[in-house]
Amino acid sequence: MEQNQINLIELERMFDDLAVNNWASSASVFSKDFCQKLAQECQRLHDEGQFHQASIGRGVTKSTHTEIRGDFTLWLDEKNNSPLQQSFLSHLQTLLEQLNQSFYLGLKRFETHFALYPPGAGYDKHIDNHRGSGARKITFILYLNEHWQKGHGGELSLYQPDQENVLITQIEPTLGTFVLFRSDLFPHQVEKSFQPRLSITGWFRDDAS
Ligand code: OGA
Ligand code: MN
Numbered sequence: 115m116e117q118n119q120i121n122l123i124e125l126e127r128m129f130d131d132l133a134v135n136n137w138a139s140s141a142s143v144f145s146k147d148f149c150q151k152l153a154q155e156c157q158r159l160h161d162e163g164q165f166h167q168a169s170i171g172r173g174v175t176k177s178t179h180t181e182i183r184g185d186f187t188l189w190l191d192e193k194n195n196s197p198l199q200q201s202f203l204s205h206l207q208t209l210l211e212q213l214n215q216s217f218y219l220g221l222k223r224f225e226t227h228f229a230l231y232p233p234g235a236g237y238d239k240h241i242d243n244h245r246g247s248g249a250r251k252i253t254f255i256l257y258l259n260e261h262w263q264k265g266h267g268g269e270l271s272l273y274q275p276d277q278e279n280v281l282i283t284q285i286e287p288t289l290g291t292f293v294l295f296r297s298d299l300f301p302h303q304v305e306k307s308f309q310p311r312l313s314i315t316g317w318f319r320d321d322a323s
Contacts, residue, residue, distance in 0.1 A: 119148040120205045122212075128294060129216050137272060137295035139285055144205075144256060149290045151198055153258035156228045156312045164188050165230060170240075184235025185304075187227040190314075202314070209254070210318055219251050223323050226254075226316025231268065235311075237304035239271075239278065242297040242317065249321040250297040257287035258312040268307030275299040287311055 124142050131138035159165065165186035169178045190199050203226075210221050231237075242253050255270065262268075268287050274280035278301040285293055287307075295302075297317055304311075 119145050119201060120208070121145070122208075125209070125212065128292075129212070132294055133217070136275070136299055137282070137293070139283075139291060139293045141288070141291050143292045144290055146290055148201075149256070149258060150260065152202060152256070152314065153260060153289060153312055155196065155198055156230065156258055156314070159188055159228065160186065160230045160312075165228070168229070180235070183237045185229045185231045185237060187229050189225070189227045206254075206316065213252060213318060219318070220320045221251060221318045222320055224316050224318045226314060229311075229313045229315050231304065231307045231311040233308055233310060234306065235304075236268075236306040239273065239301050239303040241299075241301055248298060249319045250317040251320050252318040253293075253295050253297045254316050254318070255293045256314045257291045257293075258289055258314065259287050259309070260289045262286055262288040262309070266307065266309045266311075267305050268309070268311040269305045271303045271305060273301040273303075275301075287313060 121143055124140055128138040128140045128143065165188045167178050168183050168185045168187045169176050170183050171177060190203060192203065206224050206226065210224055213219055214221050243250050269284040270287065270293065271284050272282045272295065274282055285291060
């Protein structure tokens with residue numbers, strides 16, 4: 115694994131924010147070169163037809179509603195992926211251990227997928243913890259859009275816990291922007307995107323697989 119793909123000092127700084135605000139954002143945790151490679155891989159796998167329309171709910175309530183959630187996803191799988199994805203997964207394992215050291219979260223594993231929102235897609239306001247299950251503790255998102263501009267839409271809107279109409283911030287999905295937040299607290303929404311919008315999203319969980 116190349117150490118210069120991830121900046122652990124910047125990660126520490128993010129953790130300081132996370133401790134105070136329960137969310138944090140940084141543009142320099144992952145190197146630009148590494149993010150560009152992930153972006154290329156995401157686009158290629160999408161173009162090869164490997165992504166699937168994302169669904170909402172789970173079990174018997176699982177269904178697709180493109181008007182609520184319009185992205186296409188591909189789960190990263192330990193057993194079946196490239197050296198590039200392997201190094202991303204090993205960085206996430208490092209992150210999991212650091213989160214446990216700093217916040218005593220008892221995290222045991224993570225799940226993560228590439229996501230691509232085609233033009234016109236978004237994701238309505240929601241909380242990431244599935245109802246009746248508190249296993250998702252920390253949400254992370256790494257954005258992979260090199261030439262993003264303001265008019266392209268696709269911002270991540272974060273709302274106040276318990277006050278879902280009070281906007282805290284809007285984050286642009288530009289290449290290398292990395293976001294962490296408590297999965298059980300923050301209502302959030304992906305604004306309608308006018309360009310294809312690429313990212314890797316995932317969750318650190320405290321249940322065993
Ligand atoms: C999600 C989600 C936010 C984003 O996949 O649950 O909220 O900015 N993604 O992609
Ligand atoms: Mn979400």
